Amino acid sequence: MPNASSQPAPAPQLESVAPQAAAPPSVEDDGQQQKILVVDDVDLNRKILSGILRNERCALLMAEDGFLGIELAIRERPDLILLDIMMPGKDGFEVCAELKNDARTAHVPVLFLSALSEQANKIKGLELGAVDYITKPFDKAEVLARVRSHLKIQKLARELIVTNRELVKKQWALDADLRAAGDIQRSLIPKGPPSVESVQVAWRFMPCDRIGGDVFNLYSLDDAHLAIYVVDVSGHGVPAAMVTVSVSQSLSPLAGCTVRREGQSQPRSAIASPTEVLDRLETEYPIERFDKFFTICYLVLDHRTGRLCCSRAGHPMPVLMRADGMLTCLAAGGTIIGLGTGAPFEEEEVQLRAGDRLFLYTDGITELANAAGDLYGEERLYEALAEARGVSLEDACDRVIQSMSRFGDGRLPQDDVTLLAIEFAGPQAEDRQK
Amino acid sequence: MELEQHQEGNVVRLKILEKRLDARSADSLKGKIAELIEAGNNRIALDISEVQFVDSSGLGAIVSALKQLGGKGDLVVGGARNTVLSMFKLTRLDRVLRIFERPDEAVAALAR
Numbered sequence: 001m002p003n004a005s006s007q008p009a010p011a012p013q014l015e016s017v018a019p020q021a022a023a024p025p026s027v028e029d030d031g032q033q034q035k036i037l038v039v040d041d042v043d044l045n046r047k048i049l050s051g052i053l054r055n056e057r058c059a060l061l062m063a064e065d066g067f068l069g070i071e072l073a074i075r076e077r078p079d080l081i082l083l084d085i086m087m088p089g090k091d092g093f094e095v096c097a098e099l100k101n102d103a104r105t106a107h108v109p110v111l112f113l114s115a116l117s118e119q120a121n122k123i124k125g126l127e128l129g130a131v132d133y134i135t136k137p138f139d140k141a142e143v144l145a146r147v148r149s150h151l152k153i154q155k156l157a158r159e160l161i162v163t164n165r166e167l168v169k170k171q172w173a174l175d176a177d178l179r180a181a182g183d184i185q186r187s188l189i190p191k192g193p194p195s196v197e198s199v200q201v202a203w204r205f206m207p208c209d210r211i212g213g214d215v216f217n218l219y220s221l222d223d224a225h226l227a228i229y230v231v232d233v234s235g236h237g238v239p240a241a242m243v244t245v246s247v248s249q250s251l252s253p254l255a256g257c258t259v260r261r262e263g264q265s266q267p268r269s270a271i272a273s274p275t276e277v278l279d280r281l282e283t284e285y286p287i288e289r290f291d292k293f294f295t296i297c298y299l300v301l302d303h304r305t306g307r308l309c310c311s312r313a314g315h316p317m318p319v320l321m322r323a324d325g326m327l328t329c330l331a332a333g334g335t336i337i338g339l340g341t342g343a344p345f346e347e348e349e350v351q352l353r354a355g356d357r358l359f360l361y362t363d364g365i366t367e368l369a370n371a372a373g374d375l376y377g378e379e380r381l382y383e384a385l386a387e388a389r390g391v392s393l394e395d396a397c398d399r400v401i402q403s404m405s406r407f408g409d410g411r412l413p414q415d416d417v418t419l420l421a422i423e424f425a426g427p428q429a430e431d432r433q434k
Numbered sequence: 435m436e437l438e439q440h441q442e443g444n445v446v447r448l449k450i451l452e453k454r455l456d457a458r459s460a461d462s463l464k465g466k467i468a469e470l471i472e473a474g475n476n477r478i479a480l481d482i483s484e485v486q487f488v489d490s491s492g493l494g495a496i497v498s499a500l501k502q503l504g505g506k507g508d509l510v511v512g513g514a515r516n517t518v519l520s521m522f523k524l525t526r527l528d529r530v531l532r533i534f535e536r537p538d539e540a541v542a543a544l545a546r
Contacts, residue, residue: 341527
């Protein structure tokens with residue numbers, strides 16, 4: 001921020017010659033009278049120009065040589081400079097070069113005043129950064145036309161700079177908001193692994209534009225059960241992200257969607273089954289509510305026994321990789337949440353054994369397109385998962401992302417990408433003894 | 435989006451001439467079908483034989499059109515390629531919508 005204007009005025013003699021701080025074109029004088037600086041050593045020429053420009057709505061500044069011209073240009077910051085070429089001391093070319101080399105004056109348009117015969121001079125002047133020239137002897141209509149058009153351009157240019165600056169400011173504000181929103185969305189996903197010994201997790205959560213329509217979570221419903229879900233709201237960006245906030249709230253243990261409120265004595269029976277949860281979401285999120293629909297995969301895992309119950313609503317099928325490497329997809333489910341089709345959801349139960357892995361993901365992975373328009377697809381994903389057998393869960397996630405990036409040849413996914421990997425270490429000792 | 439529309443008896447055959455039915459084209463398809471329904475057309479056969487890719491937004495547009503008919507008519511789909519058909523199956527919409535192998539079958543099913 002320049003601070004000169006708000007400071008008490010310095011001693012007058014300093015003020016008049018103090019060089020101004022290097023700054024982009026001033027915007028404070030917007031709407032004020034524009035200034036034209038005439039630099040010409042011939043008194044008659046200055047008088048003629050002054051006469052021609054007398055009725056224009058602008059202030060005229062006169063300099064009788066190049067030195068004074070530069071000084072005035074720096075001090076007064078004119079909107080236009082009319083510059084004679086042939087001058088004793090410092091000629092117009094030198095003056096122009098100096099003005100263009102000085103950040104304080106570089107943006108001020110320079111019009112050379114040149115005789116008709118000086119064709120080479122005109123070209124040289126334009127090469128030095130002048131925007132135009134006015135031929136001598138002066139023709140009133142030509143002078144007025146050129147001066148007016150360049151003043152107009154200069155005015156528009158300044159307005160553009162002001163507008164741009166405001167846009168940049170707004171963009172900054174928007175970016176800051178988006179970053180904050182992205183942080184809020186990240187607060188919806190787990191901070192770290194669940195505090196459950198038998199379950200390991202790893203994930204990659206990559207919204208395509210800082211914030212997106214994917215969300216996932218994994219948390220304890222009681223001392224035996226983990227709820228695990230991955231959600232993909234239609235569209236991406238802020239509107240989809242706002243719906244993810246709402247959905248993840250509905251799915252929080254406090255909201256009563258995943259844990260039934262009817263106080264039954266058996267703690268386990270209070271856990272809502274995946275289909276009950278999906279039915280509840282279907283009622284809660286008709287497309288009319290937010291003009292959005294979403295897919296979800298919802299699982300309940302008994303981490304003591306490895307019993308897994310899962311269902312999905314239009315979501316890509318979770319992939320189960322057995323410890324021996326066999327891949328199966330968990331297909332049970334129903335259609336997309338929000339469409340109100342009335343079609344029922346189905347769920348399936350699977351017994352996880354030691355070393356089994358489960359991969360949940362969103363279609364940002366399989367719908368990644370390469371330059372040829374081919375999709376990454378399920379097959380490549382299954383292949384990458386199979387190849388990652390035996391490496392750590394984190395590495396397995398990396399392998400998938402690397403495989404996508406090789407396929408897309410570095411092209412970024414056009415959709416949000418979520419990959420959640422879960423490994424079951426095996427039933428706990430007390431359950432095995434039963 | 436590019437569409438071709440034919441009236442065949444009491445059935446409107448609406449052919450999608452786009453390769454992708456995704457977030458970008460879904461809204462205009464939704465709008466077009468809404469227009470047809472408002473104009474009193476309640477039997478719509480959607481020919482998607484040119485479509486090579488459909489995402490959840492595209493599917494959403496089709497289903498919301500079906501919802502708009504609200505049981506007072508029918509919307510069926512014909513000509514789905516394998517990749518597109520697998521999306522209908524993956525999202526279980528094949529249980530919600532009637533899907534025919536050929537567009538002509540879709541039209542015929544509604545003409546009955």
